[in-house]
Amino acid sequence: GESVGLHLPTLSVQEGDNSIINCAYSNSASDYFIWYKQESGKGPQFIIDIRSNMDKRQGQRVTVLLNKTVKHLSLQIAATQPGDSAVYFCAENNTGGGNKLTFGTGTQLKVEL
Amino acid sequence: GAVVSQHPSRVICKSGTSVKIECRSLDFQATTMFWYRQFPKKSLMLMATSNEGSKATYEQGVEKDKFLINHASLTLSTLTVTSAHPEDSSFYICSARDDRGLEQYFGPGTRLTVT
Numbered sequence: 001g002e003s004v005g006l007h008l009p010t011l012s013v014q015e016g017d018n019s020i021i022n023c024a025y026s027n028s029a030s031d032y033f034i035w036y037k038q039e040s041g042k043g044p045q046f047i048i049d050i051r052s053n054m055d056k057r058q059g060q061r062v063t064v065l066l067n068k069t070v071k072h073l074s075l076q077i078a079a080t081q082p083g084d085s086a087v088y089f090c091a092e093n094n095t096g097g098g099n100k101l102t103f104g105t106g107t108q109l110k111v112e113l
Numbered sequence: 114g115a116v117v118s119q120h121p122s123r124v125i126c127k128s129g130t131s132v133k134i135e136c137r138s139l140d141f142q143a144t145t146m147f148w149y150r151q152f153p154k155k156s157l158m159l160m161a162t163s164n165e166g167s168k169a170t171y172e173q174g175v176e177k178d179k180f181l182i183n184h185a186s187l188t189l190s191t192l193t194v195t196s197a198h199p200e201d202s203s204f205y206i207c208s209a210r211d212d213r214g215l216e217q218y219f220g221p222g223t224r225l226t227v228t
Contacts (some may be wrong), residue, residue, distance in 0.1 A: 032215055043119075043206050043219040044157070089156060095215060100147065101208075103156045 012110045019077040021107045023090035026071060030092040034101070035064060035075045037086045044089060047075070077109075085111045115141050117209050119220035126197055127228055133193045134223045136207030143209035146190040147217065148182065151204040163190040187212075197227040 013019045025033070031052040036044035050057045050064045050073075057064050063076040073090050087108050091101040116139040126132050136146055144165045149157040161182055162170040169182035179201075181193040190209075194201055204224055208217040 034216075036219075041222070041224070043117075043208075043222045046216065046218070049216065093215070100159060100162060101217065102159075105156050 009105070010108045010110065012112055013080050015080060015082060015111055015113050017080055019075075019080045019084070019109060021075045021077075021088050021090075021109065023073040023075075023104050024071060025073060025090070025092045025104075027092060027094060027102070028071065029094045029097055032093040032095050033064070033066060033073050034091045034093070035062075035073075036089045036091060036103075037084075038089060038106075039086045047088075080109075080111050082111045082113065085109055115139075115209075115211060115216075115218040117207065117218045117220040119207055119223050121223060122221060123224045123226075125226045125228060128198055129196055131193055131195045132197055132225060133191055134205055134207075134225075136190045136192070136209065136220055138188045138209040138211075138218070141209070141211045141213070141218075142187040143190075144187060144212050145210045146184060147208045147210070148180070148190070148192050149206045149208070151206060151222075153204075157206060160192075165190075194225065197225070199227045201225065202227045 034049040035047040038044045048059045048062050048064045050066050055066050061078045065074045087106045089106045090104040118137045120135045146163040148160045151157050159172050160175045163182045163184040165184045171177045184190040204222050206222045208219045210217045
């Protein structure tokens with residue numbers, strides 16, 4: 001079946017460094033992608049999204065890159081801070097199909113002081 | 114930003130009883146809401162899509178008679194776990210899709226513990 005997965009379950013970075021979290025997706029019909037941050041015991045928090053007609057989108061300290069050729073999505077966090085420690089999920093959506101999110105397995109980001 | 118609330122945030126119930134969880138969009142209308150279940154250190158799994166004014170659409174393997182969904186208005190969806198058992202213990206999260214766009218906003222989650 002269709003799946004969205006992440007390459008690394010845990011990522012440890014030093015405070016101030018840049019973080020890169022990767023995600024692979026398999027549904028070529030997906031046209032909308034979102035990154036969420038989830039802190040322990042809380043619901044997912046929207047970080048940034050990108051549509052399939054774009055390959056890059058920037059927000060505040062975050063950048064999402066989309067490579068449709070290899071079905072790959074990444075989230076870059078600049079100058080990682082302790083408050084960035086959380087689990088990050090990518091999600092895909094085929095808006096013309098089921099129009100519902102499929103979540104990846106998640107990456108635990110740990111920021112070391 | 115858009116806010117989605119869930120109530121209660123935590124609930125403990127005895128095996129065999131039913132529990133109702135509410136999901137509200139506070140500052141936008143949501144014809145479509147979603148209910149997810151999340152086990153510890155796992156991803157979110159979609160249980161069902163809740164549609165205002167019509168029946169919910171359940172994902173494969175989710176028992177519709179056990180997880181009753183009612184989407185009574187454009188700002189409220191409820192999930193009722195009927196005849197709860199310990200294996201129903203989980204973190205239940207709802208989301209609401211703003212009628213004006215694609216984005217989904219998530220609630221804070223409800224921790225259900227069945228003893």
